[in-house]
Every structure is written in C-alpha cells, then in structure tokens.
Amino acid sequence: MFRVICHLDMDAFYASVEQRDNPALIGKPVIVGAPPTQRGVVCAASYEARQFGVRSAMASITAKRLCPEGCFVRPRMDAYREESRRIMQIIAGTGAIVEQMSVDEAYLDVSSISQAEDADASLRLAVPLARELKARIKSERRLTATIGIAANKLLAKIASDHQKPDGLTLIPEKEKVQFLRPLPVRALYGVGKVTEKVLLDAGLAMVGDLQDYPNDLRALVGSFAGQLKSFAMGEDDRPLELGDEIKSISGEETFLKDTDDRKVLRACLKEQAADIELRLKHRRLGAHTVQVKVRYGDFTTLTRQFTVEEPLTEAGDIYRLACWLLGRERLVSRPLRLLGLGVSSLREPAGRQLVLL
Ligand SMILES: [Mg+2]
Structure with a gap:
C-alpha cells in the first residue's frame, strides 16, 4: 500500500x-x-x-x-x-x-x-x-x-x-529530492537551533548541501546522522502516533509573578484539565493517574500523584483530584512560580472499545 x-x-x-x-x-x-x-x-x-x-x-x-x-x-x-x-x-x-x-x-x-x-x-x-x-x-x-x-x-x-x-x-x-534542495536545513524535523548552528558552521545551510555531503554526518550530529540523511532525502517512516502509543498528557504554566492566590491557581488547573480532557477524548482514552507539579521561586520542584481505579475522562474529575492533591500535600505553602497538571497510565475507558481503522 x-x-x-x-x-x-x-x-x-x-x-x-x-x-x-x-x-x-x-x-x-x-x-x-x-x-x-x-x-x-x-x-x-x-x-x-x-x-x-x-x-x-x-x-x-x-x-x-x-x-x-x-x-x-x-x-x-x-x-x-x-x-x-x-x-x-x-x-x-x-x-x-x-x-x-x-x-x-x-x-x-x-x-x-x-x-x-x-x-x-x-x-x-x-x-x-x-x-x-x-x-x-x-x-x-x-x-x-x-x-x-x-x-x-x-x-x-x-x-x-x-x-x-x-x-x-x-x-x-518523484520530485521530493528536488523540492527539498533549496530549503534551509532548519526546515527538517529534528533540526533545532543547536543542530542548525553545527550544520551552518560546517557550511551546510541548505537541505541540498546535506543531500550532497560526501562525509559521515556522524562527526557533526552524532546518532542523529542516519535519520538526518534520510530526512534530507525526503524519507521518513515515522508512523502516526495514535492513542495506544502515548504515555502521558500534560500541561504547565509559568506565572508572570509568583503566586499563591487560590483563585488564580484553580483557574489555571481548570484550564489545564479541560485541555487534557479534550486530548483524552480525541484519543478515546481515560487516565488512571493524575499528577500535579509545582515549582517555587527558588526553583525547587515537587510532583505528587494519585492513581484511581477507574480511568478518568472528565475535566471536572481531573481538576478536583488536582485541587485535592495540592491541599493534601500542602503544596501551596509558599507562592508558586509554575503549576503543572498531567495524566498518565492511559487506558481505553471501561465498557468502550478502541476503534481501529
Ligand atoms: Mg496554525
């Protein structure tokens, strides 16, 4: 096919x-x-x-x-x-x-x-x-x-x-190799600022330069070399990542100013929970584990998690568990620089079968 x-x-x-x-x-x-x-x-x-x-x-x-x-x-x-x-x-x-x-x-x-x-x-x-x-x-x-x-x-x-x-x-x-030639190396997946700089320093600015490069790219980019060369030739066998392959879903927010204002923190968790619900629904998954992450002004970072028997799918449940974790663990004993919420142990919710196309 x-x-x-x-x-x-x-x-x-x-x-x-x-x-x-x-x-x-x-x-x-x-x-x-x-x-x-x-x-x-x-x-x-x-x-x-x-x-x-x-x-x-x-x-x-x-x-x-x-x-x-x-x-x-x-x-x-x-x-x-x-x-x-x-x-x-x-x-x-x-x-x-x-x-x-x-x-x-x-x-x-x-x-x-x-x-x-x-x-x-x-x-x-x-x-x-x-x-x-x-x-x-x-x-x-x-x-x-x-x-x-x-x-x-x-x-x-x-x-x-x-x-x-x-x-x-x-x-x-038939045209992919030609199409890629004039693009900057940054256009390739996996080439971030650091790799780009290494390649530019070696005189490799365009994807075409990578295609023609006669030497071993490993000397420049280590273990990424094989994949980089394939990408430069327009080859990529990465599969689509479907629900059964992802391990966790999370989000976090850094505040402009450290805060312990419960209203602000709750609103932040609520938004993150809604986002997680959407992403779970899309993948037809539920989560057994809810995790909160806090970072204080001195960059000390703590995470606490709680696992439930029935997979969670609703933002309201995830949000309530997160608030409860914050309270139980007294995580807001001082102002937070960052607050994060995540779920893991992802399963298809009970009573529903994952539909594979
Ligand atoms: Mg867009």
Whole structure:
C-alpha cells in the first residue's frame, strides 16, 4: 500500500477566530495577548501583524513598538478550544486516521481511502479530499486551513508550510529530492537551533548541501546522522502516533509573578484539565493517574500523584483530584512560580472499545 499523509494547519488560528467573531478586526493587525500596559506576552498574531515582525511569545510592549496600530485582543482560550473541537470533528468525518498535534494542527493518514496504481497517483487522489476538507472548514467554520499532501509526515508538514494561508501543496515522490534542495536545513524535523548552528558552521545551510555531503554526518550530529540523511532525502517512516502509543498528557504554566492566590491557581488547573480532557477524548482514552507539579521561586520542584481505579475522562474529575492533591500535600505553602497538571497510565475507558481503522 502507498502511504498518503496530509498535514492540516489552520491559518493564524487564534487571530483568525478573533477576526471572524469581530468583523471590525478583519484586515487589521490583530495581536492576541495581554495589552502592552500589563507586561503581557503575545499569544498569537494575525498575518497583518506578522508583517510588522510581531511574533508569539514576544513581550506585548515590543509588539506595540513594532506595530503601533496593532489591535490588542485578550486571548479566549475556551473559544479556541471549542473551535478546535469542531474542526477536529470535521477532520474525523473524512474517515482518515488522525494524529492531532495541537489545537490547530493534525496529520491525517488517508492511505486506505486514496490508493491508485503508483505512489504519485495515490497522492493525487488525495487532492479532491483535501479540497473538500478545506471547503467544509471554510463554509462551516468560516476559517481557512492549509493542507500539505505527501508520502510521509516530514514532507506533508513541509508541504503545508510551503504556501500559506489557504494553501494546498502536494509533493510528489518523484520530485521530493528536488523540492527539498533549496530549503534551509532548519526546515527538517529534528533540526533545532543547536543542530542548525553545527550544520551552518560546517557550511551546510541548505537541505541540498546535506543531500550532497560526501562525509559521515556522524562527526557533526552524532546518532542523529542516519535519520538526518534520510530526512534530507525526503524519507521518513515515522508512523502516526495514535492513542495506544502515548504515555502521558500534560500541561504547565509559568506565572508572570509568583503566586499563591487560590483563585488564580484553580483557574489555571481548570484550564489545564479541560485541555487534557479534550486530548483524552480525541484519543478515546481515560487516565488512571493524575499528577500535579509545582515549582517555587527558588526553583525547587515537587510532583505528587494519585492513581484511581477507574480511568478518568472528565475535566471536572481531573481538576478536583488536582485541587485535592495540592491541599493534601500542602503544596501551596509558599507562592508558586509554575503549576503543572498531567495524566498518565492511559487506558481505553471501561465498557468502550478502541476503534481501529
Ligand atoms: Mg496554525
């Protein structure tokens, strides 16, 4: 069977939801994040704001300096999560095997519904499917998505990054080596800042340089060498990660200012629990173990966990257990710098069978 993988990525997701819900923001540089007066951080930026150099995780005050006309909008995480849930439902409707990567990004394995006489014909069969998916998201959610189609995860992601927003790019197997040549090495999965610097220092700036490199890459990148070379040639056999393969799900938040305010901490746990519930539901899993993690101002870090017999699937249960753990273990004896919540020992919930496509 020929592999056919799509990578779907919503375009400027948070900012697009804001522009959709408030038409006055359409066409304006929207900056989702705390206002610059409150030493906040940018959560997301619309394409208009990105043109001014505004990026997520940037201090709001810097964003304001780069883009004085920017419209600051407070993030509405609940709305984005709800939107994400609806989009993932539309994606599930395609019959694909789905690995959700984040609120606005997923891999779809459509191999079983997109088979033809050879690899490239199979990829082309996925084009109408991708077009229909984009059209449904546009008509039902009034948002745009970009989709990349290729024979593996590495290339599908590179394809969706290739042309945004509202793009659809297919990388044929026959052209993948050429397609990758002019891209910076950073485009390859697994090449972060550190590896990039090593490669640049060795004169390897483009993927093509890696393809042509006659020497052993192990001298530069150690045990990553074999995989890096495969990636540079457009080969990648990583499977989609489905529910039965993940071991834990967690989130954490670092506070702008250390806090022991119970209301703030509870709100934080509540949000994390809701996120965990969504990710558990998506993978049709329940969790036996709930873990909280706290870090104090001096960076001392403690974790405490509790395991239950019946797998948990509801945010309310996970949240209650987390609050209870914080209290029982007296973890908030002094202000927290960071608070995290996670679940592990993942199982399919009792009485329900995991449906394998
Ligand atoms: Mg996105």
